[in-house]
Structure formats: C-alpha cells, structure tokens
Amino acid sequence: MQSQHDHDHAHDANAAHRAAPMVDEISDFEVLEIAVRELAIEKGLFTADEHRRFTEWAESIGPAAGSRLVAKAWTDPAFKARLLADAVAACREIGLDWAEPTGTGTPSDYMEFRVLEDTPNLHHVIVCTLCSCYPRPVLGHSPYWYRSPNYRRRLVRWPRQVLAEFGLQLPPEVEIRVEDSNQKHRFMVLPMRPPGTEGWTEEQLAEIVTRDCMIGVALPRPDRKADDPRPVQPARRPVESTSANRAAG
Amino acid sequence: MSAQHRPSSAAPTASQGPKAPIRLLEDIRRAGKTWAELAPRWGVSEPDPPWKTSLHATCECLSAAAVLPVLERRRAEDELGETLYCGTPAPEQQLLALAHTMLTRGLLSEEELARRIKEVRTRLVAS
Numbered sequence: 001m002q003s004q005h006d007h008d009h010a011h012d013a014n015a016a017h018r019a020a021p022m023v024d025e026i027s028d029f030e031v032l033e034i035a036v037r038e039l040a041i042e043k044g045l046f047t048a049d050e051h052r053r054f055t056e057w058a059e060s061i062g063p064a065a066g067s068r069l070v071a072k073a074w075t076d077p078a079f080k081a082r083l084l085a086d087a088v089a090a091c092r093e094i095g096l097d098w099a100e101p102t103g104t105g106t107p108s109d110y111m112e113f114r115v116l117e118d119t120p121n122l123h124h125v126i127v128c129t130l131c132s133c134y135p136r137p138v139l140g141h142s143p144y145w146y147r148s149p150n151y152r153r154r155l156v157r158w159p160r161q162v163l164a165e166f167g168l169q170l171p172p173e174v175e176i177r178v179e180d181s182n183q184k185h186r187f188m189v190l191p192m193r194p195p196g197t198e199g200w201t202e203e204q205l206a207e208i209v210t211r212d213c214m215i216g217v218a219l220p221r222p223d224r225k226a227d228d229p230r231p232v233q234p235a236r237r238p239v240e241s242t243s244a245n246r247a248a249g
Numbered sequence: 250m251s252a253q254h255r256p257s258s259a260a261p262t263a264s265q266g267p268k269a270p271i272r273l274l275e276d277i278r279r280a281g282k283t284w285a286e287l288a289p290r291w292g293v294s295e296p297d298p299p300w301k302t303s304l305h306a307t308c309e310c311l312s313a314a315a316v317l318p319v320l321e322r323r324r325a326e327d328e329l330g331e332t333l334y335c336g337t338p339a340p341e342q343q344l345l346a347l348a349h350t351m352l353t354r355g356l357l358s359e360e361e362l363a364r365r366i367k368e369v370r371t372r373l374v375a376s
Contacts, residue, residue, distance in 0.1 A: 022293060023290075023291045025282070026370065027281060027283075027284075027298075028280060029283065029284075029298065031366055032366060033344055035369050036347065040307060040351075040357075046310035046313070051303070054305070054310060107313045108308075131327075149331070
C-alpha cells in the first residue's frame, strides 16, 4: 500500500495533478448556510435526504441538454417537429426527464416547456418578469443577470436596446418577441442554424449552441464555442497614466 | 415532504417589520467575507461559493414542503435585495434574504439561529 508521504511526492512530480487551490478559511456566510439548513431539518421542514437529492440534481444540470436538443433539431426535421409539438416528450428522447428529481419535477421547474423557433424574420428571447423562472432541466442554473430586476424590467420595454447591450444588434425588419416565463411555463429558444456549418455532426453543432443562444441574447456562430477562452481586447483609448497614479503604482 | 411545522415562539427583532434590519444578520453582512473577496485572496477561480448549491436545495425543499413558496421567496429576495442587502453580492444576498424571511415568518428565532451559528463555527474550526 502506498504511504501518504509517497503519495504526495508522486503528485509533486507532476504539477498538473496538484490539487486546485481552495479557500482555507471559514466564512460567516458558509456558517450561516449550514446553520439555517440544520435548523430547518431539525424542525422537520424537510429531511437531510430530500436536501441531498435536490443538491445532487442541481449539481448535475447544465446547458448541455439544451444544446443537444437544438443540434438534433437542426439535423433531424422529424425530431424538430416533435420538439415544437411536445417539448417535454422530446426531451425524453435525449434522456432528459423533467420529472427529476422527485418524480414530479422540482417546485421551481413546472413540467410545462415550450421551444420557440426563430425564423429569418422573428427572433425570440426569454425572460421572467415576475421572478426568475428558467428552464433549468435543459439550461442549468440561470445566470445572475437573468435574475436581475434590470434585465427583467427593461427587456419587455426595450428589447432591441437590451439585446444590443449584449452585443446582439438585429436589423429593424426582424421582429423581436419576448416570451415571459411564469410559474407554469418554461421556454427555450431554438435559434437558426448558422451558415458555415453544413455537413457538421450533431456533436459539432451542439458545441456552438451556447446558453445565451438558447435564452435569445446571442446567436450561434460557427467560430464560437461555449468553452472558448474569453476574448481579451486592448483598450482603444487607454487611460493615460498620470504622475499621481504612477507614484501610487 | 412534510409541511408540518410550528413557528418559533421566540420573537426575533425582525418582529419590528419584515424589512427592518435584524442585528444578527447585519453583523454577518457587515463583517462577513463574501466569496468575491475570499476567492481571489486564496487564488481560487471558481465563481461560486461551495455552499451555493446547498442554499438552492434548501430553498427548493422549503418550497416543496409548502413552507416558503417559490414566488414568495423570490419577492422577498427582490425587496430585501434592493433595500437592506443592496450591495451584497448575489449568493450572499440570497442567503441573507432567506434567513431574514425565515426569521420574520417565525420559522426560526434569532436566538436559536445565533446559538446554532456559534455551534457550527466551533465545529468547523475544530475540524
């Protein structure tokens, strides 16, 4: 049996296998989260196993399922028709069951799901003006900005301007339809397949269908994948350093 | 899930009103280190604190038990996030809003929460 000492040396020999850095400090917020949860369990509001099941489910979801739905719809017209007709049933075809993790879904994800198809003249974007309803089984957790009052309040009033703030500038002839999610309905956008992807496999196509494309604040592009590095662009007009901040630096 | 629960008899300072500051949570808000502060200090690039998923699960369980429905919780998060806990980053803000709402609804008392926080901290420090 390998000793701990030898084990550590084996790791040091290969820096790529070193453990990722961790926060080795207890925060008041971490303590508060544990305290609230433990008291709720002790009072019988829910059980530790119920909490574990939700945690396990929440850590397993992400936008990959949505990307697969879109890629399959792009390559299989019959599947696309089924997806538009009954999205929850079509999800089961790719192994995604909206009834997880309880058998009846989660309280935050009602099993009413509709896919909105973009056309050359119609672009969809989703929001939840009331709170933060989001198709979590297919897209994972909503980004912070989706939950913000800024996005929720302004998108329904000024969709074209808000989309432009995301870098998506649509020509005036394209109608923008904002679909407001609610406690009973979840939506996802089926964007148009971009040119330059002819002959691609379903797997290749799924890579360019990012989360934001399925919310509707971005369009898929053949040169952009979800795991692409974040672009870093130099400032066009960098702030001139002054004697004051030179001294401070 | 069981919806059986009894509101705590001990009234927290939150009884002054649902939007009044609660001393216990104010102390955490002021002195607590957010993930945005801690992570870069320890060279961690993970965008979310490790307890975030657990917090979401607690919210789901409370909703499934009909103790704190989703819509009511989100409304409270909005109201408190724009007032008392404005300026606190998202996951910490959501946690403070949840604790605040549970206190003002009598699901927890400030005394028992303070006591448990002390116990949890002692346990974590010792481990």
